[in-house]
Amino acid sequence: MTDPLLTVEDLNVTFPGRETAVRAVRNASFTLGRERLGIVGESGSGKSTTGRALLGLVPRPGIVTAKTMSYAGQNLLQCTERDWQRLRGRRMSMVMQDPKYSLNPVKTVGAQIGETCLLHLGMTRKQAAARTLAMLEAVRIRDPELTYQLYPHQLSGGMGQRVMIAMMLVAEPDFLIADEPTSALDVTVQNEVLRILDDLVSERGMGLIFISHNLTVVSSFCDRVLIMYGGKIVEECAARDLQNARHPYTRALVAAAPSLDIQRTELATVTRDPEWLK
Amino acid sequence: MIAVDDLNVTFHNGGRSIHAVQGISFNVAAGETFGIVGESGSGKSTVLKAIAGLVPSTSSVLEVDGRPAARRRSRAERRLLQLVFQDPYASLHPRQTVDGILREPLVIHGVADIDDKVMAAIADVGLLPMHRFRYPHQLSGGQRQRVAIARALILRPPVLLLDEPTSALDVSIQAEILNLLANLRQSYSLTCILVSHDLAVVAHLCNRIAIMQLGKLVEIISAADLRSGTVTADYTRELIAASRGFTRAPSQNQVVLS
Incomplete structure (x- = not known):
């Protein structure tokens, strides 16, 4: 990972509403090299919207702003519809x-x-x-x-x-976003599809953003993980360290999932703290 | 509580017939939670529907609480079991309030004190009185899945059939619903059958688990066997390995996070 394929700094996606605007993505910053980057979070956490923003696919009336959003040296913020057409499908896809x-x-x-x-x-x-x-x-x-x-x-x-x-x-393409590519599949088929993606990353040196709500899959498949909550990236960690995550939200998510290895009499539930969004 | 012997379900579609459930047998003791796992198309949901009398089936024995569970059932027989479906977005009537949804079974069965029962059911599943007319x-x-559970339990059935009750929900919400089911199972002394594709969910709630593949029963194992991996069938082993997460090489048995 010498030169990042993708650099994102201070990405915000806002959907204006009648009274208040919905901030779907808040100040997200990350880079992607030729690796498997996981984004996890619950429904509505902004993980898919982040993916769409990177491809210029945020639907109207959504507003995308960022300090930097560049892909292989090209500034994505100044792309015209024509530029996007040349990029999407050819250099990056979803x-x-x-x-x-x-x-x-x-x-x-x-x-x-x-x-x-x-x-x-x-x-x-x-x-x-x-x-x-x-x-x-x-x-x-x-x-x-x-x-x-x-x-x-x-x-x-x-x-x-x-x-x-x-x-x-x-x-x-040398950059692929996979948005819950295996959620609709059976577990045995899921692993076959993951193996195909895995080979493509290692053989072709592709950069992959893997969006999922399944912690088991992300921790076993990805290299790094971003955890999103309410549009904000609350934590970034190595995928294999997900069990030892520091942020209370990540820890709560890990504890809430039933496990084949540990018998818990009661599953932990997530207590949400408004502080997390500050 | 539930006895199933040689259950068969065949669907006819034009000239084709699909043998969806092929000779399944199992017993569920009173107070037990029995799990059925399998992949899409394994016939696990169809078994539940056959027990509930929602699809035509043939069997040598199909009994709920010692009574034969025929396709046509008396009102008393129908009170014995209730179902909770997978998708709470699709299984609740969109034009009825929570009150209307919960009231209906009570009206059908001519139960007294409807208002009190509705309020109690709402409280039992952890909803608030303000949700009643939503x-x-x-x-x-x-919250919708809580309403579906309240509706299923409002007639106090001894048997609850759960068809993928949490697969449409986020992990944190799934934890809340699974905890709720575990508590209600105790306080209502329920016998449950839980159908799921998620081995971890089934291992969490169930005592014994049936593995199904393509309409057939592969094996019945205990939750402890599932956790420790002491299983006889290759298919079960494959399913367990796949649920433990992604492995780089197909044969490699590396240790992954739960």
Whole structure:
């Protein structure tokens, strides 16, 4: 980790409301190298909004401000819509949570993945088809030729998630945001999908932001973890040290999860302190 | 309390038939909490629905409290068990207030002192009197699941069937609901069946656990066996390994955080 791929300083995302504005992300600062960075937090903690802000995908009327937000030397704050189009899909992409809602239901798998090749890589249709098949094979889909012709509703959850990963990786971006990529999957399938992501990080030297609410997965999969609460990064630690985290919120989250190793008669509940947001 | 022997459920869809539950047998003693785990499509929820009489099934024995649990049930038989569903956003009537939701079973069964019972049920699940006339959309996910539990328990059934009661909730809220269930189980002396895909949740609440795969019962083990890993089936072992978190190499058995 010499040069950070991504530098974020003082990121704020605000959604103006009638009376008060909702501050979805508050003064978030972090860097990402060629590593697996986890972001954990509960629903509404701003973890997905952080991911979207990095790709310029915060929906209106959301306002994104930051002191610095740069990716491989490029200032993301001054990107025009045209610049974003050149970056997104080509240099950076995002895997969404649920393949059921994130794939185009009226296009075949092959056409959807191929589109990226045609659009970003300037390939011919034939090259695009070949590359799509190779990519489907890379995410360990058993029968790429068959899957190529299927529509999203004909795929199982695990297959759909692999198709999404294939689509996001076909242009070989060097920065990927995975937003709860395995939450909709069974545990055994979840590990297969994680293994694919893991190989891509170590083989291609990709930077990965892994957003999840599952502490077990994050602590075993990521290198570093950011813990978000109410839009604020309350703690940053090495993933394997998550059990020994210092912040009371992180500690409470760890204690609230039932565990296969320790029998607890009662689970700890989280007592929230308004001080945490100051 | 619950006896199931050779339970089969087949769904017919056009010309295809799907044998969703294939010859499952188990017994649940009074006061016990029995867990069923498995992946999507293993038939675990269908077993619950068959016991509740929500899907047609065939079996040599299907009994709740010593009485055969047929598809058509008398009012008294229906009072024996209640269900709590997975998604509290989908399982509560959006146009009814908490009061209306809790009142309905009491009215159907002609119970007296409805007002007092509704207030008591609200207090029992840790909600406040001010929540009584709210609509589900005015409540958080955890509060809604509390309402669903209150509705299930308001007729004081001896058996409670729980279908993934916490999988739509955040960890901290899940902890609150699991604690609530553990307390209510004691104070209402309930017999429970808990269906979940989360081994840690099942190990936390249950005494014995059935592992299901593709409609079949793989094995029945105790919670202690699940924790210590003393299991016979490879599938169970695989499931336990997968729930303990990500491992770099498939075969490598490294120690990971819980």
